[in-house]
Amino acid sequence: MKSQDTPFEGGPLDGRVLPVLLGPTGHPPKTYRIPVPDAAGGPPTVLVYRRVPRGHSRRLGVPTGWKYLFDPEGKRGGGLRWPWSRPERAGGTGAVAAPDGSPDGTQG
Incomplete structure (x- = not known):
């Protein structure tokens, strides 16, 4: 598999350049x-870094x-966003409850 030396900014890895495996498209993971x-032997802490462009070409961008x-919040992000999907809400999954409070509008 191919790898690419990729710089890290922010967090504990600030200033380091590490080899990152490339995917089938030739890009590192998002x-x-x-x-x-x-x-102390507890659960491991997970550091999350998000991929951003290093720069853009002049002619085509x-x-x-x-x-x-570095992403200090480390929320689970990404995934596919379809145009017909509902926007995600701050407190939940984006599902909208019916006026009577039931999740799908049925009572019973």
Whole structure:
């Protein structure tokens, strides 16, 4: 498999350049998760980095490379977003309850 040296910005890996495996399209993954073991033996802490363009070409505006920025919240993001999907709400999954309070409008 091919790998590419990719810079990391922010967080504990700030300033480091690590080799990242490329996917079938030739790009590194959109999110990069790094589990860090706990010194006390507890569950590991997961550092999350998000892929952003390093720069853009002058003529076509195509990304010239990639870098990773630290995401301190580390929310599960990504996935496919279909145009017909409902927008995600702050408190839940985006599903809308019926006026009577039932999730699908049926009572009983």
